[in-house]
Amino acid sequence: QIARDDPRKLIHSLKVGLALTIVSLFYYFKPFYRNFGVSSIWAVITVVVIFEYSVGATLGKGLNKGLATLTAGGLGLGAHHLAVLAGQIGEPLVIAAFVFLHAVASTYARFFPQVKARYDYGFLMFILTFCLISISGFRTDQVLILAQNRLCTILVGASVCLVVSIFICPVWAGEELQKLIAKNIEKIGNSLEGSSIEMNPNTKKTLQIPNSFIHVSEIAGTLASESESSKLSSESLNTILSDSKTMEENLANFAKWEPGHGSFRFYHPWKQYLKIGQCARQCGSTIDTLIGSLNSITKQEISIPDAIREEFSCTGCEAGKALKGMSWTIETMTRPSSPDIHMENMKTAAKTMKTLLKSNTLEDIKYGNLLQLAPLATIASLLIDTVNSIETISEAVNELGVLANFR
Structure with missing residues (x-):
């Protein structure tokens, strides 16, 4: 009944399936997996999260996620560097302080109507990415590689979403x-x-x-x-x-x-x-x-x-x-x-x-x-x-x- 009333909903479901199939094949593509490893799964997660019914919704979520990941990754690296300078005792305290301040500021900014209307998802991804990068940096020395791999795999997933959304029966x-x-x-x-x-x-x-x-x-x-x-x-x-x-x-x-x-x-x-x-x-x-x-x-x-x-x-x-x-x-x-x-x-x-x-x-x-x-x-x-x-x-x-x- 739903497909008869609006065939575009069935087409959208097929488009999501196609995008997920493409990025899943990347996961089993040896050169891709050799470069990004387990981080390749972020391409699949990106498709699931940002692929929406309309082109505008998909593009908005994709740009929000990409910009939030890039910004949070850079700040997370900066926070990790400052934490290392604080010494072994001060490092966890500095990381905790940065996580607290960023979480409070980002969450409060989401209450502004204009921010919530267009950038709410971006601020949510900013909080998540900053916490993952900064906390992972506290436990491993490969922070830069982690941030780079995640950003690249997100770009791959978002690109697949946008190409499928725009060029196959687009809904504007x-x-x-x-x-x-x-x-x-x-x-x-x-x-x-x-x-x-x-x-x-x-x-x-x-x-x-x-x-x-x-x-x-x-x-x-x-x-x-x-x-x-x-x-x-x-x-x-x-x-x-x-x-x-x-x-x-x-x-x-x-x-x-x-x-x-x-x-x-x-x-x-x-x-x-x-x-x-x-x-x-x-x-x-x-x-x-x-x-x-x-x-x-x-x-x-x-x-x-x-x-x-x-x-x-x-x-x-x-x-x-x-x-x-x-x-x-x-x-x-x-x-x-x-x-x-x-x-x-x-x-x-x-x-x-x-x-x-x-x-x-x-x-x-x-x-x-x-x-x-x-x-x-x-x-x-x-x-x-x-x-x-x-x-x-x-x-x-x-x-x-x-x-x-x-x-």
Whole structure:
């Protein structure tokens, strides 16, 4: 079932098996074993530890491990040299002091958010390597050979991982982040559009738009998504957004390690994707509350004037279509060739709704229908907040288009 849902996971498993097979053969290759001896096993350990699902994660772990081993090895040799100068009695005390200080400093540095996000694994390997080199140096005189052999075998294992990860069905963290952001925005739009259709299923109102501005992809997308959007509920919306922040941050951190590929440059604006994701989550939270309010009105069978109901539905539908248009822009990295019609329709419908709501409010106050007024005011406020959130997302997407040079 897992392989059918995502064949790349099966391919990743095969890639790990291939990399381990290659480094295992090195272990039995006599010239390699003659030079490195038992240290050859570190190449196998490196593959097991650093080979990750995406290229960025693998490259990040490999560089962290290599730099940590090189730095810790050098400091371990320095600590060993100073310990030898302290004499036979002072040597173990100096080694213990250096191990304590490095462990405390490295562990404390891991608590900094920026360090933990990108270099946590490197600091962990730094502590391990420094302790192994310094303590081994206390027990043997071959410290330099130990450090050299370990560094070389780690480079061999990391190189095999990178070659297999990049050149055999690569999975790029940057592309995964792009698809995740686009997918979340599309599903939020489907949820909003579906709830609007359920509120007024007989609404057929559309604003008059010149045919030259209508794209075939928009018509096809509308027809295909209406059936799906009606099935999305508040529960599914929460499921979509619950873990997205952690996933987006992890993918963005991995993507920063990746070399330029395809439409993604080395200095691609990954932070802008996180900004869009944050705006989308805020919008999704507002829509979740809006859907709950609509369900509450439906259960209480509160009467809503047809004109207001129609504008509510029209605003929600146009807002959902605008979100799906932004999703398409992010996924294809293509700027719309014409003005965003759905954004303009959404703003127009929202203004009309405000006007109708004000006139209806005066009538309710006049006739004392205050119980009917409160739910309408709540929904209108939430819908206006949703419109404002969507405008914020649109600005962030346009900014991404400029920074990433969308076509």
